[in-house]
Amino acid sequence: MPSLSFPLMATLVRHYEELVAHVWRGPVARWSDAAMAREVVHDVCAELIERPPAPPRTPLAFLRTVCTRRAIDRCRIEQRHARWVDSADTLPDAALPAAHDPARILEGRQRLALLADCIHALPPRQRDVFAMHRIHGMAQQDIARHLGISLKTVEKHLALGTAACRRALDQALHDLAAP
Structure with a gap:
């Protein structure tokens, strides 16, 4: 070294x-x-x-x-x-959860927990890239440099992680909505 x-x-x-x-x-x-x-x-x-x-x-x-x-x-x-x-x-009030509506608060917490589970279920490298970019706001070039991987690999991990989270969230929300 x-x-x-x-x-x-x-x-x-x-x-x-x-x-x-x-x-x-x-x-x-x-x-x-x-x-x-x-x-x-x-x-x-x-x-x-x-x-x-x-x-x-x-x-x-x-x-x-x-x-x-x-x-x-x-x-x-x-x-x-x-x-x-x-x-x-600037979002309309309907898009923001009402502070006094327990049902909406619970729904928001459930969605957040689902998202956290989806992120946690990603493979380690995808999870790292996803969290660095989507949660911490790091630029893709900085992520590549920090992890010692190519920019193309960062883009691939980000796309795969985003798609996996989207699919998992859609499925989980569908399961919650089903009677």
């Missing part, structure tokens, strides 16, 4: 606070705060230790680029999540 090169590790240690400031005041400054910037740099450190790259020619420039890209990815994920949450406010 390759280890993190000494020049890269030394640069990381020496310029840690500078990298945090770079992320905080950099191109994603309008989205970030100091805590988010520190988390981004920490995530980059953990990833570099876990999967060391080939030694770069200019370690500090490499670290700045990786940190900037990671911050942009994180901001995009947070924006996507915020849009999804905001879109729930």
Whole structure:
């Protein structure tokens, strides 16, 4: 297993606070705060230790680029999540369960339990890809990189997992509705 090169590790240690400031005041400054910037740099450190790259020619420039890209990815994920949450406010009231209707609450909980069972029943790799993309909002390219598989394999696992969950949910809901 390759280890993190000494020049890269030394640069990381020496310029840690500078990298945090770079992320905080950099191109994603309008989205970030100091805590988010520190988390981004920490995530980059953990990833570099876990999967060391080939030694770069200019370690500090490499670290700045990786940190900037990671911050942009994180901001995009947070924006996507915020849009999804905001879109729930625009749904008609009939689509949202009534807070005081126990039958609808029970039905929603049953559907959620069915979905959880469907996801849990997926093969491990499909389950991982499905959860990372559909639940955690990770980009398919990031999933491929994280799991060490090709983008095509991620797409295949996602399609198979989605289809399996859809079939299982349809069947379970059909069985519940049958007298």
